Amino acid sequence: MIPRYSRPAMTDIWEPENKFRIWFEIEAHACDAQAALGVIPESAAKTVWDKGAWEIDRIDEIERETHHDVIAFLTNLAEHVGDDARFVHQGMTSSDVLDTCLSVQLTQAADLLLADLDGLLAALEKRAREHKDDVCIGRSHGIHAEPTTFGVKLAGHYAEFARCRERLVAARAEIATCAISGAVGTFANIDPSVEVHVAKKMGLSSEPVSTQVIPRDRHAMFFAVLGVVAGAVERLSVEVRHLQRTEVREAEEFFAAGQKGSSAMPHKRNPILTENLTGLARVVRAAVVPAMENIALWHERDISHSSVERMIGPDATVTLDFALVRLTGVVEKLLVYPETMTANMEKLGGLIHSQRVLLALTQAGMSRENSYQAVQRNAMKVWGLPEAEREGAFLSFLQGDEEVSKLISDDDLAESFDLGYHTKHVDTIFTRVFGAA
Numbered sequence: 001m002i003p004r005y006s007r008p009a010m011t012d013i014w015e016p017e018n019k020f021r022i023w024f025e026i027e028a029h030a031c032d033a034q035a036a037l038g039v040i041p042e043s044a045a046k047t048v049w050d051k052g053a054w055e056i057d058r059i060d061e062i063e064r065e066t067h068h069d070v071i072a073f074l075t076n077l078a079e080h081v082g083d084d085a086r087f088v089h090q091g092m093t094s095s096d097v098l099d100t101c102l103s104v105q106l107t108q109a110a111d112l113l114l115a116d117l118d119g120l121l122a123a124l125e126k127r128a129r130e131h132k133d134d135v136c137i138g139r140s141h142g143i144h145a146e147p148t149t150f151g152v153k154l155a156g157h158y159a160e161f162a163r164c165r166e167r168l169v170a171a172r173a174e175i176a177t178c179a180i181s182g183a184v185g186t187f188a189n190i191d192p193s194v195e196v197h198v199a200k201k202m203g204l205s206s207e208p209v210s211t212q213v214i215p216r217d218r219h220a221m222f223f224a225v226l227g228v229v230a231g232a233v234e235r236l237s238v239e240v241r242h243l244q245r246t247e248v249r250e251a252e253e254f255f256a257a258g259q260k261g262s263s264a265m266p267h268k269r270n271p272i273l274t275e276n277l278t279g280l281a282r283v284v285r286a287a288v289v290p291a292m293e294n295i296a297l298w299h300e301r302d303i304s305h306s307s308v309e310r311m312i313g314p315d316a317t318v319t320l321d322f323a324l325v326r327l328t329g330v331v332e333k334l335l336v337y338p339e340t341m342t343a344n345m346e347k348l349g350g351l352i353h354s355q356r357v358l359l360a361l362t363q364a365g366m367s368r369e370n371s372y373q374a375v376q377r378n379a380m381k382v383w384g385l386p387e388a389e390r391e392g393a394f395l396s397f398l399q400g401d402e403e404v405s406k407l408i409s410d411d412d413l414a415e416s417f418d419l420g421y422h423t424k425h426v427d428t429i430f431t432r433v434f435g436a437a
Contacts, residue, residue, distance in 0.1 A: 033197035091190030110172035116324035128154035136341035179210035223291035230284035237274035254333035287312035349390030
């Protein structure tokens with residue numbers, strides 16, 4: 001976790017203090033359940049809650065000798081609890097504590113990420129409605145295709161992040177799992193009701209078959225969803241980066257007073273935030289493959305997953321949290337230039353209306369193959385003109401083409417170049433995405 005790309009609310013989840021607090025709560029709730037069963041004295045369970053404490057430095061000191069983090073914690077806890085500490089961890093195994101704790105931490109992280117997504121969705125909806133009717137060119141392969149609106153562009157990203165939110169809700173539910181089942185997960189030395197009690201207290205559900213560890217397909221699903229969210233972050237970031245290019249400049253990141261774009265060139269205004277987000281998305285996605293590979297553990301357990309999760313848990317969640325908040329700021333402050341969008345659409349002299357002319361010819365009786373050839377041969381003439389001579393050229397060439405003009409009048413051809421034709425269903429799209437106004 002690099003402070004430059006971290007927010008305290010998320011990093012706090014992964015700090016030792018939070019981890020050991022969760023460990024203590026797991027052990028203390030288990031004591032309560034054991035006391036209710038008569039396995040340990042009720043007074044012992046109460047003592048654990050009353051006297052339970054720990055010191056991170058002391059745990060680290062003990063672990064340097066024991067080479068076992070859970071034993072180090074329990075030893076330090078016993079130093080505070082006293083004789084009743086012999087009743088702590090009755091019938092449990094280390095994975096009961098470690099896996100249940102990780103589930104709690106990942107659900108805490110998911111809750112923050114869901115709040116981040118809510119903020120981003122609100123920003124996208126606001127900007128999409130603001131630019132609902134600002135017509136711009138849609139591009140395929142980076143080349144002018146047909147008109148759309150900038151609002152529709154943003155609505156598409158909103159819909160994608162809304163799907164991401166739904167996936168994260170499902171991933172949170174899947175990872176919110178508790179295992180208090182003892183060695184190899186058979187409950188031989190601990191009653192299943194203890195797990196049920198701890199799960200309820202920790203806001204989790206019971207793992208049906210824990211095999212001593214919670215099966216890692218759950219974790220793989222969680223990190224896969226984080227990877228998909230990161231992909232959505234990058235897709236929007238790349239769009240902004242392309243639109244900010246000097247040759248396009250239809251939108252750009254906000255450039256603050258006093259900000260500098262280059263150490264050598266004072267004129268530069270670079271898309272540094274969205275470039276940064278592209279990089280951060282790669283870091284989050286890098287956690288997906290190791291999480292998938294963690295699924296295949298040996299028999300009832302091994303710890304090959306442990307070192308992986310100690311890294312990808314904090315790194316992926318902290319990075320994605322930072323990225324989502326940064327992207328929200330980009331969207332909120334994004335500078336949008338509708339006039340440039342209009343100017344860019346006109347650079348090809350009307351070629352963006354080629355499909356409508358093609359369809360008009362087929363409706364007038366020409367075969368699709370011949371219609372395509374007739375439109376394309378006139379379009380290629382426009383491509384060959386200097387940009388300064390393209391304005392109105394496509395319509396002019398079509399009106400002068402005998403094969404075309406004998407089927408479609410000049411007025412009908414001109415009507416085929418109406419921008420409003422392409423935006424007539426924008427309200428329908430917005431209703432699908434955002435619901436009725």
